[in-house]
Structure formats: structure tokens, C-alpha cells
Amino acid sequence: MTGWQTDFLDRLTGEGIAVQDAGSTSLAPARRLALQADDWGTAGRLGAAVGCRHAGVWADPHDDQVVVYACLAQAGDYLVLETAVPLRHPVLASHTPHFPGVDRLERHLQDLVGVALLNHPDSRRWTRHQAWADDCFPLRADCPVRGHSPGRARGDADYPFARIQGSGVYEIPVGPVHAGIIEPGHFRFQAVGEEILRLEQRLGYVHKGIEKIAVGRDPAGLARLAGRVSGDSTVAHTWAACQAMERAAGCAVPPRADCLRALMAERERIANHLGDIGAICNDVGFAFAHVQCARLREQWQRRSRALFGHRLMMDAIVPGGVANDLATGVAGELRADHEALRRAVTPLFAIIGDHPSLDDRLLDTGRLTPEDARALGCTGYVGKASGQAFDVRRDSPYRPYDTLTVEVPVRTEGDVAARVQVRMAEVHASLLLMDQLLTEMPRGPVNVALPMPEVDAVGLGCVEGWRGEIVTFVRLGHGGQVARFFPRDPSWFTWPALERLVLGNIVPDFPVCNKSVNASYAGHDL
């Protein structure tokens, strides 16, 4: 048991709280602690006191009770708190007063499972708009998949946004249908002149009931669904879901499959970083970098299709391994590919990193302070650009990263320029990793059958996607069918970061601030 976990347990004991320590095997890599519902709020307060990051909260409704889980983490050590509340009176203390980052996750839980969270500072609905009634909780067993409210859903016009009053203050509503080729969501700005005084996001527009329609699927079906939680992170989400199912079922994935999964995850990271670095430059009128990055991304995607059969590598990861092996003799070509990309991005990144017109727009724009990043629990490039040096691949390594050296770039400026710098460094780091993977690629099979799990076996998947840490919870029921699936995308914590980092910036800089964070709407709305 690590230092902070001992400290945390000591403090719990000091407050007279009885915990049941289930050890670190049943929900690996996390240590699992069961406690009484009455002690939930105190545990949250003590978790904050020992300096934990809150990595998410979710609930799993059973027949007559709801089991609620909260994942705390520090320096790559995970701790999952667990408690049960009766279904007829599901009430629990909120963790939001101690961890502002879980605000929306708790409201999501409230809207979909109907657990009332006491002392939550925000009583408004979050994921629910007008498609179902406030006394209907879609994830409960008594709510059919089709729901109780057929017919046309009204627009969510009367959501009570907070407003700023004052001379010269005006409001700008944006969305849900945006001007670009992007996902839908609503932004409500309060501005004075060009300066943003407040930004409030209203998300949930692409809520598709993923958690509900996952129930009853077989593992292969869940992997397909997980690959569509957020299309740009299809590899990372499928991997996290498969990892969770494999841990639940006690399945040992062949080492070659682990390496191929990592190869795909790094390819996905590079493709998205290339696209976004270009798009950020484009948002401040530097089209040259956009065209160059888009060209490299296209080449990269075409290679992904040739290697793994799909331009985004969708459905290439399956429970128990990967769908297809690499063609024989392709390793040499791949090494040449990596070298070619390295040669192509080096001069390009040198220009992007040192160009007066970009410096003028990106330096000091959209600054997220390290304190805010820490308080919200931001991971990925948003966290890394604001001093949060955490990367699952290095700090809680899963196979095959446990044998590799993962470089984690960190900066403390927290502005758009720092996020671009981190992403450029990550492209280089991923290329190094991919070369290591090719060198160490073992021979052997690339998939095994998933053994039949015990009824109600649970598993946790923790994967570093290109956006940051993904934590996925899976419970498998009778016949190995999925009973609960909850994929926690890193966007849950970077969306609120965007609300903070735009403050004091000008409205015309919002697009570049938004792009530099690039949180997923689909991954958040589910």
C-alpha cells in the first residue's frame, strides 16, 4: 500500500469510519474500499485533504440498491471507494464541494440513475434535457430501453443559465449547431466589450444512451460500442473497455496483441495531434501549418488503413486481443514511416514553435493555472501544459508500457502555446515509443477467446488516450453479458477547464482556446 493510501486510511480510522478493505485484486489496478453510505461525504473530504485527484464517480443500479463508486488517484495509484444506497431512498453526500471537477459527473449520475446528491452546489439538471421526465431514470431496470416518453422531444429552451447584470454586459448564445464541422453543444457567453466575463456550457446534445444500450451486449458488441463513444478516440476507448472486460474475466491477452494495441494507440495520438496542431494554427489565420499538418495526417490515416484495415482503426481491438495481425515484413516499412514523419514534422514544428504571428496570438492566451488544472483533475495535454505531470502509461503502466520508457512532456505556462508545445513533444515521444514497440514486438498469437467470467465480475480499464486518462468500468452478468458499462472520458474534466481558461480573454479567441483543449462532446455526453 502506498504512502497516501495509508495516510488516507489512518484519517478514516481517526474519524471513526469503518472500512472494508477488499484489496487490490478484485478491481485492479485500483485498491477497493467499501464504506457505509453515511461516511461517503467524509471520505470525499479526507480524500481532498490528502491531496488526491478525483478520477470519476459512477453508479451501478442493482435490484433493490444502487452501488456507487468513486475513483481517487494520486501519482498513478488508484483507490475505488464503494458504497450502496437503497433504491427506494437513494441519497448520498456530494463530493463536489471537495472536488469541483466531479460536478457534472454527479449531476449525470443524478439524472440517469436517480441518486440524490446532498450538498451539491448546483441543483440544475445536466445530461437530461426534455426527452424524458425528471422522475424517470433511464439507467434503472424499470425504465425500458425505449423510455416512457415517446414522441417529439422539445428543445431545451428554459435551462436556467446564470446571468451577469450590469452596464454594458451582454449575452452571446452559441449553438447547439455550430458554424464549423464540429459537434453540437451550447455556449452562453457573458461579455463586456470583447472581454469574456463568464462562459457557461450546456452539453448533453449528443447523449445517445450509450450506458443503457450497452446492457445485455456480449463482449464483442460492447467493444464495438466503446469504439463509438468518441470516434477520434476509438482505439483508446475500445482498449479501455476490453481491458476492463479482460480483467473481469481473468483473460491474459497475448503479448503480441498488447504491442499491436499500443502501436495503434500511438498512431491515434499522432493523427489527432497533427490534425489539432494544424487546426489551432488555422484558428489564428496561419493556414500554412494547417495545410501541412492535414497533409501529414492524411498520409498517416492512409497508412493506418493499409496496416489495420481502417483509417481510424475502428474495431481493430477486440476482447482478448486484436482483430488482425500486421502483414509479415511490414516492420521495416513502418520504421521507415516513422523516420519519414519525424523528418517531416521537425522543420514544421520548428516554424510553429517560433513564429511571430503565432506567438502573438497563442502566448498567454487561454491560460489554465496549475491550481485550476489540479483542482479540476485535468489529465492529458491540458493537464500536462499546466504542470500536472501525470500519464497512465508511465505512472500506472499497463502492458506493454510497463517495459517501455515513456517520456512525459510537462510545462507550467498553461496557455494555448504550452498546449501546442506539449502536443508537438508528444508526437515525437510517440514516434520513439513506436520504434521501441517494433523492436520488442514478440511473436505469437494476436488474440485468445475471452473466458466465461463469474456472474457480477467487475473490471476497471485505465488507458492513456490521446486526450488523457480514460477510466472504464464494466460489470459482466449472466452468460458474460454486459450488466454495466461506464466509460469516463478525460473530457469530463477538461470541459470545465475551458470555462475557466477563457475568462478575461476576448470572444474572438474562444475558437482557438476551444480547439487547444478539444474536449469531446460525444465522449462526455454518452
Add this chain to the structure above:
Amino acid sequence: MFRILKQSLLTGVVTEPPPATDAGLEQLGIELRRRIDARLGHSLAIRQVDAGSCNGCELEIHALNNAYYDVERFGVHFVASPRHADALLVTGPVSRHMEAALRRTWLATPSPKLVIATGTCACTGGEFGISYASCGAVENVIPVDVKIAGCPPTPTDLLRGLLAALEPERRQSPRVPLRARPLAGSPTESLVRSKGGEPGA
């Protein structure tokens, strides 16, 4: 500046000639250009609407604008408002939370308007189907002219689909007056009522 010029000169033009793997791209583009010239006065303005997609389709629609496909050379461009659009390119199963927004976007688009359901989810509901949160296929909410399948469709698939959109005989559904068209969910409601009767429309 010299570094930029050097990089641009060394990169050259990747658009012409098309890569060997894409022998059909140029042919496809020329055909598309011909149709757009004939039917739409030399330009096809598209408003893309994500009505619930996983964002995979958006990545591939973005790719249409990269130097390899450079879709603007064929007269196709993406516009910021439905009021400027000839066609709506709709992705995703329509989430019920986007249902009203999609209808309003459709109403805001001037006639004659093409609706192109893009991606397997938009065509059939895909992995998500119909649920408490999803209306399934786009045609369950607004009339659809052309469907482009694929999860997600590749940029070449998208170009082929745009070609099909400009070929009237291949349309999936006939155009009928607004009030006469039954809509999913509650056939008694008309679009006109939806337009005027909702708060904050």
C-alpha cells in the same frame, strides 16, 4: 518566412496529380463539377449538422478539405449557416436532444434543399438504433434525399455520395409538401406547429 517558403516549395503540390491509389478521385471530381455546374450554378454550399455522431464522420468530412481531396476545386464548400446552404450533410443517429435543433436547421435551409444522411448511424441508426435518447436514422426526423453509408464513410465515399445527391433519379424519397409528410413519433404534429409553438425556437 524563408523557412515557410522552403517548406512549401519542398512539399510541392500534392493535389495534382492524384495519388496512384486514388485513380478514381479526379474522375469523380470532374463528374461532380459537371453536375454542380449544371444544377447549382457552379457551387454546392453544404451545411454540416452533427445530430448525434461519435465525431468519426466529422473527421472524414474534414479530410475532404485537405490538400489530397481539396473538395473546393470541384465547387463544393462548407458554409457556416443553414441559410446559406444548398444541402445539409447530417451525421449521427439523431439524438433526441438534437431532434428540435435538426428540425429547425432544416426549416432554416432554403428550398430546394438536399438532405444527405452521412454515415451508417445517419442511414440506419447504426450501433445506437432507437432508444429513450436516440431517434435512430435521420429519415425518422427529416426527409432524406441521399444516404452515404460507412462507419465512417471515407472521403472518397463522401465524394461519391455528393455525386449521387446531384442525380435526381437516385434520390431515396420523393419530395412532398411539408404539411403532408408524416414524421416519426407523433404523426399528428406538423412541422409548422413545431416551428411556431416551441419556446425559444
